[in-house]
Amino acid sequence: MSQTFPIFKREFLGYFRSPVAYVFLVVFLVASVGLAFFLSGFYKANVASMESYFFWHPWLFLFLVPAAGMRLWSEERRSGTIELLFTLPVTTLEGVMGKFLAAWAFLTLAILLSFPLPLTLAYLGDPDWGVIANSYLGSILMAGAYLAVCSFMSALTKNQVVSFVLSVLVCFVLSLLGFSVFTDFLSGYLHLPVFLVDVISNFGFTTHFDAFSKGIIDPKDVMFFLSLMGFSLFLNVVVLER
Amino acid sequence: MIEVKGLVKTYGAKRAVDGISFEVRRGDILGFLGPNGAGKSTTMKMITGFLRPDAGQALVDGIDVVADPVAVKRKLGYLPESAPSYPEMTVEEFLGFIAEVRGFRATDARRAQVDRAIALTHLAPVRRQTIETLSKGYRQRVGFAQALLHDPPALVLDEPTDGLDPNQKNEVRTLIKGMAAQKAVILSTHILEEVEAICTRVIIISRGRVVADETPAQLQARQPGARLDAIFRSLTQSDL
Ligand SMILES: Nc1ncnc2c1ncn2[C@@H]1O[C@H](COP(=O)(O)OP(=O)(O)OP(=O)(O)O)[C@@H](O)[C@H]1O
Ligand SMILES: [Mg+2]
Numbered sequence: 001m002s003q004t005f006p007i008f009k010r011e012f013l014g015y016f017r018s019p020v021a022y023v024f025l026v027v028f029l030v031a032s033v034g035l036a037f038f039l040s041g042f043y044k045a046n047v048a049s050m051e052s053y054f055f056w057h058p059w060l061f062l063f064l065v066p067a068a069g070m071r072l073w074s075e076e077r078r079s080g081t082i083e084l085l086f087t088l089p090v091t092t093l094e095g096v097m098g099k100f101l102a103a104w105a106f107l108t109l110a111i112l113l114s115f116p117l118p119l120t121l122a123y124l125g126d127p128d129w130g131v132i133a134n135s136y137l138g139s140i141l142m143a144g145a146y147l148a149v150c151s152f153m154s155a156l157t158k159n160q161v162v163s164f165v166l167s168v169l170v171c172f173v174l175s176l177l178g179f180s181v182f183t184d185f186l187s188g189y190l191h192l193p194v195f196l197v198d199v200i201s202n203f204g205f206t207t208h209f210d211a212f213s214k215g216i217i218d219p220k221d222v223m224f225f226l227s228l229m230g231f232s233l234f235l236n237v238v239v240l241e242r
Numbered sequence: 243m244i245e246v247k248g249l250v251k252t253y254g255a256k257r258a259v260d261g262i263s264f265e266v267r268r269g270d271i272l273g274f275l276g277p278n279g280a281g282k283s284t285t286m287k288m289i290t291g292f293l294r295p296d297a298g299q300a301l302v303d304g305i306d307v308v309a310d311p312v313a314v315k316r317k318l319g320y321l322p323e324s325a326p327s328y329p330e331m332t333v334e335e336f337l338g339f340i341a342e343v344r345g346f347r348a349t350d351a352r353r354a355q356v357d358r359a360i361a362l363t364h365l366a367p368v369r370r371q372t373i374e375t376l377s378k379g380y381r382q383r384v385g386f387a388q389a390l391l392h393d394p395p396a397l398v399l400d401e402p403t404d405g406l407d408p409n410q411k412n413e414v415r416t417l418i419k420g421m422a423a424q425k426a427v428i429l430s431t432h433i434l435e436e437v438e439a440i441c442t443r444v445i446i447i448s449r450g451r452v453v454a455d456e457t458p459a460q461l462q463a464r465q466p467g468a469r470l471d472a473i474f475r476s477l478t479q480s481d482l
Contacts, residue, residue, distance in 0.1 A: 001365060006339060006342040006343045007343070009339075009342075010328070010331075010339045014328070014330060014331070017330040017331065017372075018330050028273070077327070079326055080322065080326035081326045081327065081328060082323045083287070083292050083326060084322060084326050084327065084388070086291070086292055087290045087291060087292050087315055087318070087322070088315060088318045088340070088343045088344070089312045089313075089316045089343065089344070089345075090315075090317040090343060091312060092313075182250055
């Protein structure tokens with residue numbers, strides 16, 4: 001895996017060589033903070049909690065993570081640099097990991113840039129730091145899972161628009177699975193047995209993220225996100241080696 | 243050094259490479275000729291491990307590309323057809339990245355390799371410029387610098403002089419000729435004088451098959467007194 005680092009470094013610094021990164025960071029912050037303030041009344045609620053901020057993350061990620069991930073492999077394919085990269089002494093796995101980790105680090109940065117929010121809360125009230133830390137952890141893990149799916153999708157095409165649309169679609173389905181409206185529909189209208197509904201909703205992002213935002217770290221949730229990342233990246237490698 | 247045995251590659255119903263075999267030793271400069279679409283680039287992509295052959299084998303220094311691609315890639319310098327590079331990086335950053343992936347991790351070693359490659363390909367005036375702002379010829383030189391960077395024992399160059407001005411073409415030829423004593427070089431080209439000028443051997447392929455494999459002198463002897471392009475045309479008739 002030693003070749004992962006130079007690729008990681010090039011990719012991560014690469015974000016800041018173009019204005020796209022700064023635009024992305026600004027849009028991410030404005031959208032995440034804006035949703036919390038204007039749709040959820042961050043201050044009006046009068047509680048020192050970040051719940052209304054994290055509440056929107058699964059939906060925000062649905063569009064912003066594909067926006068960050070759509071170019072990962074499709075751009076390499078379109079510009080032909082994939083030929084350069086894979087005739088250097090690197091394995092496909094090293095290439096996939098280097099690019100994925102760089103994009104994940106970039107998303108983590110975007111998420112952590114909201115740090116003035118908890119600091120303000122601490123100034124105004126007495127927030128539960130444990131819950132906030134867990135929510136951040138959950139959000140970062142969820143972003144990684146979304147991103148791994150996007151990375152896989154972007155390896156399927158040299159067209160970034162196709163890559164974006166595919167990513168949003170797949171991520172949407174994965175979010176929907178855990179959403180209560182959807183599970184109610186499955187059990188209420190389709191009369192699926194409860195255990196089956198549970199199995200299906202278990203593949204949803206929101207199901208696993210909710211626990212984090214309540215301050216609970218369940219190893220099962222961590223494992224869910226990590227295995228989804230592992231599985232998507234595995235498919236990513238397979239597609240590139242084809 | 244480079245050994246190719248019965249390579250085959252099919253795209254859909256089209257057989258781009260149809261059983262190509264040859265061998266390149268150290269000290270050889272092999273000119274790889276053929277009409278557009280003959281399968282030159284495809285063959286090179288298989289030798290360098292970018293494409294997996296449908297049949298046949300490519301060996302570099304006795305190592306099978308399919309069996310141990312990373313070991314082969316360490317020994318090869320490869321200039322792909324359109325000299326792809328990351329456009330938002332500067333020349334220096336880009337070559338620094340290549341050096342790092344090539345195993346020059348210490349700052350000094352990396353800088354030494356980058357400086358050497360920049361000097362060889364005359365990139366000094368643009369070393370701090372981003373690649374997207376370079377002219378085509380300079381971008382081509384960046385690709386060439388990248389291939390030479392680790393001083394590899396085998397070079398695979400897909401149209402290395404494409405887009406260069408006459409002075410630079412000459413420069414690149416002299417450079418290749420100068421290095422060739424310790425290296426095995428394969429270069430594809432559409433410029434027949436280039437073959438006469440530097441190649442020690444010529445392979446002409448047509449529709450994915452080898453139609454001539456000899457020295458430039460032997461090629462000339464096929465039709466004494468004729469121009470090389472006339473000989474080329476008669477050998478690749480089936481492609482027209
Ligand atoms: N990705 C691809 N999909 C389908 N067909 C391809 C692909 N790449 C190459 N081909 C076909 O394979 C054949 C050989 O192409 P190749 O690029 O190897 O030719 P070449 O000898 O390098 O030609 P040129 O002198 O124009 O560079 C061509 O008929 C081309 O259309
Ligand atoms: Mg070609």
